[in-house]
Amino acid sequence: MPDQDRFKGTITKPSQDHTPEGAKPMMSQQTERIYVFGPFRVNAVKRLLLRDDESVPITSKVFDTLLVLVEHSGEVLQKEQLMKALWPDTYVEENNLTQHVSMLRKALGERASDHRYIVTVPGRGYKFAADVSQVLSDGADLMLAQRTRSHMTFEVEECHPDQEKTQQEEKKYLPAAISSSPHPRWRPARSALGLCVLLACLTIVLSYLLAASMTTKREASAPIRSIAVLPFKSLNSHPGDEHLGSGMADTLIAKLSNIHQITVRPTSAVIGYAGRNQDALAAGREMDVDSVLEGTIQKSGDRVRVTVQLVNVHSRTPLWAESFDEPLTDIFTVQDSISAQVTQAMLLNLNGEEQTRLRKHDTLNVEAYQAYLRGRYFWNKRNEEGLTKSIEYFQQAINIDPAYALAYAGVADSYNVLGMYHFGNQPTDESFQKAKSAALKALEIDEALAEAHTSLASIKANYDKDNPGAEREFKRAIELNPNYATAHHWYSEYLAKTERHEEAMAEIKLAQKLDPLSPIINTTLGERLYYARLYDQAITQLQKTLEIDGDFGSAHYFLGLAYEQKGMYEEAITELRKAAKLTGAGLPMVAALGHTYALSGKRGEARRVVNQLVKLGEATSYDMAIIYIGLGEKDQGLKWLRKVPVEKNRWCLKSDPRLDSLRSDPTFLDIIG
Numbered sequence: 001m002p003d004q005d006r007f008k009g010t011i012t013k014p015s016q017d018h019t020p021e022g023a024k025p026m027m028s029q030q031t032e033r034i035y036v037f038g039p040f041r042v043n044a045v046k047r048l049l050l051r052d053d054e055s056v057p058i059t060s061k062v063f064d065t066l067l068v069l070v071e072h073s074g075e076v077l078q079k080e081q082l083m084k085a086l087w088p089d090t091y092v093e094e095n096n097l098t099q100h101v102s103m104l105r106k107a108l109g110e111r112a113s114d115h116r117y118i119v120t121v122p123g124r125g126y127k128f129a130a131d132v133s134q135v136l137s138d139g140a141d142l143m144l145a146q147r148t149r150s151h152m153t154f155e156v157e158e159c160h161p162d163q164e165k166t167q168q169e170e171k172k173y174l175p176a177a178i179s180s181s182p183h184p185r186w187r188p189a190r191s192a193l194g195l196c197v198l199l200a201c202l203t204i205v206l207s208y209l210l211a212a213s214m215t216t217k218r219e220a221s222a223p224i225r226s227i228a229v230l231p232f233k234s235l236n237s238h239p240g241d242e243h244l245g246s247g248m249a250d251t252l253i254a255k256l257s258n259i260h261q262i263t264v265r266p267t268s269a270v271i272g273y274a275g276r277n278q279d280a281l282a283a284g285r286e287m288d289v290d291s292v293l294e295g296t297i298q299k300s301g302d303r304v305r306v307t308v309q310l311v312n313v314h315s316r317t318p319l320w321a322e323s324f325d326e327p328l329t330d331i332f333t334v335q336d337s338i339s340a341q342v343t344q345a346m347l348l349n350l351n352g353e354e355q356t357r358l359r360k361h362d363t364l365n366v367e368a369y370q371a372y373l374r375g376r377y378f379w380n381k382r383n384e385e386g387l388t389k390s391i392e393y394f395q396q397a398i399n400i401d402p403a404y405a406l407a408y409a410g411v412a413d414s415y416n417v418l419g420m421y422h423f424g425n426q427p428t429d430e431s432f433q434k435a436k437s438a439a440l441k442a443l444e445i446d447e448a449l450a451e452a453h454t455s456l457a458s459i460k461a462n463y464d465k466d467n468p469g470a471e472r473e474f475k476r477a478i479e480l481n482p483n484y485a486t487a488h489h490w491y492s493e494y495l496a497k498t499e500r501h502e503e504a505m506a507e508i509k510l511a512q513k514l515d516p517l518s519p520i521i522n523t524t525l526g527e528r529l530y531y532a533r534l535y536d537q538a539i540t541q542l543q544k545t546l547e548i549d550g551d552f553g554s555a556h557y558f559l560g561l562a563y564e565q566k567g568m569y570e571e572a573i574t575e576l577r578k579a580a581k582l583t584g585a586g587l588p589m590v591a592a593l594g595h596t597y598a599l600s601g602k603r604g605e606a607r608r609v610v611n612q613l614v615k616l617g618e619a620t621s622y623d624m625a626i627i628y629i630g631l632g633e634k635d636q637g638l639k640w641l642r643k644v645p646v647e648k649n650r651w652c653l654k655s656d657p658r659l660d661s662l663r664s665d666p667t668f669l670d671i672i673g
């Protein structure tokens with residue numbers, strides 16, 4: 001029976017045995033349930049966590065959390081189920097569960113990147129991953145039962161009082177094999193007991209197999225509404241063909257994204273699986289999809305061989321598989337065939353528009369297409385070198401096929417990211433101008449490109465300051481491709497800057513649902529929570545983000561800011577230092593450190609940051625103001641804020657929690673207008 005269906009109902013709350021004083025305990029209360037994993041032992045009755053026979057101090061609710069997880073070890077437990085089990089009569093926020101799991105991880109000695117015991121399943125819940133053994137004890141008698149898929153447990157039947165003396169003799173043999181037999185007069189009773197246990201085992205096993213069969217049939221017939229296309233494994237050893245596998249996946253993702261009936265994980269969600277010897281089912285579970293498409297691709301001279309398989313993640317059964325061995329010039333026909341047969345296997349009824357989009361080809365020139373694939377391969381690296389190379393390949397595709405709209409959209413995407421994240425030596429204005437020119441050219445050729453509309457919308461919002469135009473372009477992009485996570489992500493950024501905070505939160509949550517493993521989207525959700533002053537939720541979200549990518553600098557930055565607002569200054573300083581190291585010590589990172597130093601009482605450190613920024617002559621007025629406000633020197637802070645270009649920074653001035661102490665100051669109100 002698949003893990004996720006075995007506990008779809010409620011999870012029983014860990015019981016606490018209480019015996020009234022002077023009363024004789026019942027057998028069930030005498031039996032101690034002890035779970036063993038690694039160096040730990042969990043006594044469920046005495047409510048103790050031991051490590052190498054030494055007690056580990058944890059709170060009662062953290063112990064309850066541990067007990068639920070170990071009792072269902074190997075299962076993916078939904079967050080809602082866990083919260084209902086731990087707080088059955090109380091409404092609590094998800095943050096409470098996350099904090100208790102975090103405390104439990106610390107008690108077990110787990111680090112952020114260490115998942116020996118507790119694994120976070122993004123978008124779903126948690127799984128206890130360690131092998132667990134169960135020990136049943138009613139005093140001196142012990143029985144060891146290894147955890148099994150059906151979690152069967154057997155207890156020794158309670159003896160009559162006049163048998164106790166003989167049983168005491170028996171106990172020194174347990175848990176030895178039955179063949180090392182005790183006194184002969186016990187043999188008939190033990191045989192009867194053994195027969196009863198055997199019949200009980202058979203009944204349980206048959207029931208389990210029947211239930212598993214019914215569950216598998218139910219899952220196999222369940223509708224498939226989401227899919228992840230993994231990067232195809234390229235069987236070519238030639239270094240110039242490394243783009244083939246990810247390129248094939250990228251093309252199929254673009255095709256399938258035109259079908260609004262299903263959710264398709266974007267290239268950014270699957271690109272991390274490129275080059276791995278990936279387990280398709282494990283990848284599908286990580287990305288929380290119903291199905292996974294995987295394949296291999298091999299180029300040999302002027303021919304290409306593609307083998308592909310579509311798998312149902314829940315039932316673990318193949319839905320469709322096929323091999324293609326065609327001339328390289330027929331690669332487009334292969335892609336059409338794969339996408340058409342995938343939709344048939346998913347039992348989708350496409351309308352006329354969807355069928356047309358599925359068969360659409362942006363170019364029929366194989367050379368141009370291969371150059372475009374190389375461009376997307378490097379664009380997905382999202383660093384300066386990758387973006388520079390991507391522009392070269394996109395331009396090469398355009399030179400071969402001047403009507404290749406998708407290649408122009410690639411150029412726009414590359415320059416847009418260069419401009420937004422200030423990569424390279426090229427001036428920001430020049431990057432945005434080139435991005436705008438390429439996006440407009442792409443739309444001139446093909447008005448129905450969601451990527452081009454998204455790039456143009458971002459340019460209008462961040463460079464042209466044309467809010468109505470940006471709104472129009474974002475809505476058009478989402479209308480064309482509701483599955484395009486970047487459109488929802490950048491639209492959320494735009495909505496936040498125009499102070500439509502509820503809509504901004506809804507859009508970033510939708511982007512996260514579409515691309516649950518994206519570090520930047522998960523970080524932006526944490527950023528939204530931070531600016532909403534929901535610091536506990538922001539901390540939880542950003543910690544989850546760092547479980548996805550522990551080296552993502554922006555996540556460390558906003559986690560540091562959230563810690564600061566909670567008064568956790570040492571934690572904040574640690575995170576901000578990591579952010580500065582990972583991102584190249586940008587000015588906002590340095591200024592944030594100066595502000596936190598000041599609040600934590602390290603005024604000398606804060607002033608050294610001020611002097612450093614003044615000496616470099618690169619600090620913005622906003623950076624200097626932030627540090628002086630942290631030092632409590634309000635007049636100096638306001639003096640620097642007067643120099644800040646208000647139109648460019650109005651959103652920061654209105655939203656930054658670090659300026660909250662000035663919100664009622666007449667001078668500050670006059671500055672922001």
